[in-house]
Amino acid sequence: MTRPERPLGEHMVDATSEIDVSRQWRRIEARLWRPRARLRGWLAACGALGVATSLALVLASRQARPPAPAPIVAAPVVTPEPFFAEGTRIESAAGTKRELALPDGSRIALRPGGVLTLARSAKDEVRVVLERGSADLDVLRDSDRRFVVAVLDVEFVVAGARFVVSVSEGARGKTAAAEVERGAIEVHRSIARSVLLAGESWTSGVSVASAGPGPTADDASVASTPRTASSGRATADDARSLLAVATRARWQGRQRDAARALDELSRRFPNDPRAALAAFELGRIQLDTLHEAGHAAGSFRTAMNLARDPVLREDAATRYVEALDRGHDAAACLSAREAYLAEYSTGAHAGHVTASCRDR
């Protein structure tokens, strides 16, 4: 490869300036979790404000004669309410919303009549318990920190999302609910797990007060509903919904349901950009989980035909050879292997493919 005299990057624009770096530092500082440093900052700020006020008074007294000027009262600084201590319990009065800022930059807006507690606030975990009412949360992404919102017997685990959680009381007892605006959250209830994507909502359905033996693994899935659906189990009349159904099913360990949804997606919507990926994921489930090599080969073949992305096409071709190999279809395997190596002789998987289709 020819190496240029000067790096090409020196001919690119400078994307940032010192001002941008200053802004980035402020956000980094906020996420470093330094309540004491913030307190020092506040104290220093108050001290500086006091000095400035005193100076102004001195200057004013030199310029003006009696009567003495009225003392200058600094305007109150309005900031989001600090929310540091573990165990802090917050209530919002009727008609009043309370906004809370967490040290990591996440924000909570407790709606009127709500009650929540900061049960835990540590570098690796933040845990909020919503006892009553509703709260809007905007949680910043942080892969090193687990953010949990507990509502009744449900835990909403957040990596980074904007969503609303609520607890309501009806004739049959209390109900927990969540609605995701951006990002994704996991819903944990007993042994049940599900994932809510942006635009989806969830409700516990079964009231806590009348709970019998306990929720089943499928309990959460029945209640999970995309916005476009009107009944309990998700309807899927477009490719995106089918993909969401498949994703949820995989999270819940229902691989056959996931396979059905992916199969339907790739058959009904072959021109959809997601169809190739759906066929590829279907092949993976069939081969790796369900051990149906024959079906998997067909799915990977479909993925190869549908894929517009060359990377996905190459990956599908690799797995196609593997599926034929594991299905002991020697002739087809050899043919597919030769075709792969002709097109991707220096591909990332060439070595693996070359070793496939050995005589058994």
Next chain:
Amino acid sequence: MLRVLARPDPDGVSDAVLVAAACAQDLHAQEALVRKHGLMLNRLCFRLLGSREDLDDLVQETFLRAFRSLKTLARPEAFRGWLAEIAVRTAHNLIRRRRLMSRLGLRTSQPIVIDELIAPAAPLEAMLALGAIYRIVETLPAKTRIALVLRRVEGRQLDEVAQLMGASLASVKRWLAQADRALAAERGAWEVQG
């Protein structure tokens, strides 16, 4: 918030001293490290991403990861290079995640705007080369893309690229060969040397 603490002079103190203080949770030292290496990191991340989208997030995430694992840095004086390694790894994860999100229809891909990348005074040859690179990066596998940017745009030596990517020299050469083929298909006149 009124900032009354004196701004540290990042150029007056060595990285070794700053890292030692930062390990002890000294906020001023951490700020000094950010100000001292922030522009370099932004430049690297910008070139890896090819746009300002997610640039702030990537830079902030890189510094945060660095500060959280600072105690593992064996040679504090090598902070700058170590920071760049973290940036490359974090960028790789971000690129892969963006690609997956785009495939799932959960994210709308923002095309790279070549005109916003190239300095107005860039010579024609550099403009053509950069244009070719950034026209194809979105179609390349993440590792190939990163290797290409580090080698051709950043101008790093092969062993530097390998170290930054935590990969073998052989892997880097393979990725660069793949990138060369893509460039050749894109530009036609790009000379490929083994």
